[in-house]
Amino acid sequence: MKPLQDRVDCDVHNPVLQMNQVSKRYPGMLAVDSVSLDIIAGEVHALLGENGAGKSTLMKMLAGSFNDYTGEIYIEGKKVNLHTPSMAKENGIAMIYQELSLAAPLSIADNILVGRLPKKMGFLIDSKKLQSETQKCLAKVGLDLDIHKPVSQLSPHEAQLVEIAKALGNNPRILVMDEPTSSLSHKEVERLFTIIEDLKKQGLAIIYISHHLPEIFRIADRVSVMRDGVKVFTSTIGEVTNEKLVQGMVGKKIDAFYHRKTQKQREVRFKVNGLNRYGFFKDISFEARKGEILGVAGLAGSGRTEIMRAISGIDPIDKGNLELDGKKFKPVSLQASMDLGICYLTEDRKKQGLFLRLDIKENILSTLIKRHTKGIIYSSHIGEKIPDSMIKKLEIMPSDESAQVSNLSGGNQQKILLAKCLAIEPKLLILDEPTRGVDIGAKQLIHETIIELARETGTTILLISGDLPELVHLSDRCIVIKDGQLIHEMKKEELNEEDILLRANGE
Amino acid sequence: MIKSNVQHDSTIQQEIVKMGQEKTEPQTRKNRGKIKISEFQIFAEKTGVYLIALLLIIIGGIYSDQFLTAENFLNITRNAALLGIVVAGASFVTYVGHYADLSIPAIIPLSGIVSVTLLPYGIYVAIIGGILAGTLIGVMNGYVVGYLKANPILWTLAVAFFMEGLMRFAMSNNQIYPDSSPGTSGESFVALYRSSFLGIPIYVIAMFLMIIASAYIYKKTRFGKEVKLVGSSYDVAEGSGINTRKTVFYSFLFTAFSASVAGIFITSFNKTGVYYLGQGYDFQAVTAIVLGGMTLSGGRGNIIGVLGGVFVIGLLANLMTFIGIHPFQQNIVIGTIFIFVVGLNQYQLRKMGRDHG
Numbered sequence: 001m002k003p004l005q006d007r008v009d010c011d012v013h014n015p016v017l018q019m020n021q022v023s024k025r026y027p028g029m030l031a032v033d034s035v036s037l038d039i040i041a042g043e044v045h046a047l048l049g050e051n052g053a054g055k056s057t058l059m060k061m062l063a064g065s066f067n068d069y070t071g072e073i074y075i076e077g078k079k080v081n082l083h084t085p086s087m088a089k090e091n092g093i094a095m096i097y098q099e100l101s102l103a104a105p106l107s108i109a110d111n112i113l114v115g116r117l118p119k120k121m122g123f124l125i126d127s128k129k130l131q132s133e134t135q136k137c138l139a140k141v142g143l144d145l146d147i148h149k150p151v152s153q154l155s156p157h158e159a160q161l162v163e164i165a166k167a168l169g170n171n172p173r174i175l176v177m178d179e180p181t182s183s184l185s186h187k188e189v190e191r192l193f194t195i196i197e198d199l200k201k202q203g204l205a206i207i208y209i210s211h212h213l214p215e216i217f218r219i220a221d222r223v224s225v226m227r228d229g230v231k232v233f234t235s236t237i238g239e240v241t242n243e244k245l246v247q248g249m250v251g252k253k254i255d256a257f258y259h260r261k262t263q264k265q266r267e268v269r270f271k272v273n274g275l276n277r278y279g280f281f282k283d284i285s286f287e288a289r290k291g292e293i294l295g296v297a298g299l300a301g302s303g304r305t306e307i308m309r310a311i312s313g314i315d316p317i318d319k320g321n322l323e324l325d326g327k328k329f330k331p332v333s334l335q336a337s338m339d340l341g342i343c344y345l346t347e348d349r350k351k352q353g354l355f356l357r358l359d360i361k362e363n364i365l366s367t368l369i370k371r372h373t374k375g376i377i378y379s380s381h382i383g384e385k386i387p388d389s390m391i392k393k394l395e396i397m398p399s400d401e402s403a404q405v406s407n408l409s410g411g412n413q414q415k416i417l418l419a420k421c422l423a424i425e426p427k428l429l430i431l432d433e434p435t436r437g438v439d440i441g442a443k444q445l446i447h448e449t450i451i452e453l454a455r456e457t458g459t460t461i462l463l464i465s466g467d468l469p470e471l472v473h474l475s476d477r478c479i480v481i482k483d484g485q486l487i488h489e490m491k492k493e494e495l496n497e498e499d500i501l502l503r504a505n506g507e
Numbered sequence: 508m509i510k511s512n513v514q515h516d517s518t519i520q521q522e523i524v525k526m527g528q529e530k531t532e533p534q535t536r537k538n539r540g541k542i543k544i545s546e547f548q549i550f551a552e553k554t555g556v557y558l559i560a561l562l563l564i565i566i567g568g569i570y571s572d573q574f575l576t577a578e579n580f581l582n583i584t585r586n587a588a589l590l591g592i593v594v595a596g597a598s599f600v601t602y603v604g605h606y607a608d609l610s611i612p613a614i615i616p617l618s619g620i621v622s623v624t625l626l627p628y629g630i631y632v633a634i635i636g637g638i639l640a641g642t643l644i645g646v647m648n649g650y651v652v653g654y655l656k657a658n659p660i661l662w663t664l665a666v667a668f669f670m671e672g673l674m675r676f677a678m679s680n681n682q683i684y685p686d687s688s689p690g691t692s693g694e695s696f697v698a699l700y701r702s703s704f705l706g707i708p709i710y711v712i713a714m715f716l717m718i719i720a721s722a723y724i725y726k727k728t729r730f731g732k733e734v735k736l737v738g739s740s741y742d743v744a745e746g747s748g749i750n751t752r753k754t755v756f757y758s759f760l761f762t763a764f765s766a767s768v769a770g771i772f773i774t775s776f777n778k779t780g781v782y783y784l785g786q787g788y789d790f791q792a793v794t795a796i797v798l799g800g801m802t803l804s805g806g807r808g809n810i811i812g813v814l815g816g817v818f819v820i821g822l823l824a825n826l827m828t829f830i831g832i833h834p835f836q837q838n839i840v841i842g843t844i845f846i847f848v849v850g851l852n853q854y855q856l857r858k859m860g861r862d863h864g
Contacts, residue, residue, distance in 0.1 A: 338748040352746040355739045357806065366736050366747040373729040420747065
């Protein structure tokens, strides 16, 4: 890799932001390891890396979240300390996080002008100025909304733009966007990109964090790749390929293709007949065979998650029959379903999936407590070897079963979540977004594990995923849900991303 | 140390860039292995409260040569024992992440009053009846907080208020005395607090038995495992197939049971059944629990630490009496400790990286 400085234009010598050998240590772990990074005004600088590579920590450093980082940060050539969020703000750095930071019940104006509401007579709010200031901010992102509307009534896209407008309110020189497109539809992403282009022309430096490689080729001027807390390289976008970026992130060559043997048909394991929950879904009927991976496609809000939650006993069912291995059952509670061998992997691993403050071992064994109990006595020796074998099987890092889960990267956390489900050796495994927000290496391993589970132990898998390549790649068959109804079924050979998307959109 | 690391790793970084990303294992991997709460922190968490106890004993010894006598230590243990009986159960509510049971000051006298009332039917009926009556409050608390998801603090506070009123009303604001003439069950009831086995008061033995039982439940039973998970995260426990409501229910039940047992001894000691006998036990229990290393957010700590917390409070009260501090002022000291410990607790949690989660 040729360093950028060799073929520069003059701008590169005057970066708006310079990070020089910055490091940040968490208890027991060096999250960012002497990283140097230059950002030029008027560029979109993509920051790439697997989960746990240190990008978020690096950006938190910019946002003033840490007062104990080492190294130097220069803004427009001047050395600055970014020890508190307000120091970051004063130095013209604005952040837009993955999870929006807006206060939902408050109005757009209150959110955008929080902390600097225009006042008159010292304590009354100057509503005229409020109106004009807010509209000025909204105009920058091309929004025209009633400024008194509460944020809770906005669409995700509008809320995102309001968030950007809020960040722009302080006239920043550097704007950091962390996965800004993760909750947006295709059309909305395009609109966001137009706005980014516009901001770029106004001379803003934008640091853009994303997992989506196509997006980065669309929008970025330069790209930096991080791995294990270290910056691997920086390059202009014209000089890198998809493969090179992936290689930089993962550190090894990725085998994009894994072979799928065609499956011989096995007996039916799971049958759903006329399942209804009023207001959520209607007349859902399908069956799944032993060892089959049945994809469940649908847009967010189509009812796909609600159907799976009802099957696993979390939500109630109004009407319909369920059959597992020829026996009818009623899902009354998650516990009862788990006793039958049905397991649900939640899409929200932080709130519902993992005990973040406990260690890996306790997390993996948490689904097995009932099974390892005799009378009222829990015998810890029965499951003693399970965590270790799971750690090996799923290549969980660190391989120490007493490591606290909150300190692990997203990919490793997701693997532990999967291990929790595998530990009960389910007959029917429902996976809700099993690889969301997970890096490429972990994703591949999770895919392999899912396939192996279906083929070798005959587990039936229902797979919900908004990641279409994943759905196409893993599924033996796919059902499409729209507006709470099962509208289409696709065989393996018919599966392709475009068709699924068209069907899910009802075309 | 960080400095040397920086230099070391920066050379590696250059190397990686040069080698065109072929190097797969940068040096930082090595650091990943240590993502653990440090051994020292675990040690401090487990034994810290006993170190404080030791410190108090040393201070006491320096202050007065009367302090370091066997008699005074029996005194301290006696004073601490009743609180020890209460926390054997009350710690479950804290551990399961429901902060505290504030109805303890109502359960203690209820158990005593019912017991004294039942004395004409024999000492065993009286004791069992008293404990059952107190435990019933726990059944109610467990149902309302566990199954109907009421706020634990507000609900138990309301129960304490209501029960106090009810007891005063039922007793027409009078006290009830056991008939302790010789040969009656009343005599045995009053003797309960005063009898000992091998020179050790029965209620001290009861405390140790209950703490051991409690430790066993925490460590070895399914309920103990589930309490930890529910305390660590209610939603995640639910998603892991644990009957969270039942777990909360039993936590309140155990609390009420141990408060009822304490209530019998306290009433026996006072030779009186009256609504205010439980006063102060709610706050003292929480202070002992938190001082003993259980966090109010749940899922952390252990009962042996809590026992240490009980002894520290007992020692402190004893020491302050020695020095001649008035009981009212003693409350100020205990309150200050509570505020300090809760603050420290929060600081530790943050340091352990919970807010990075």
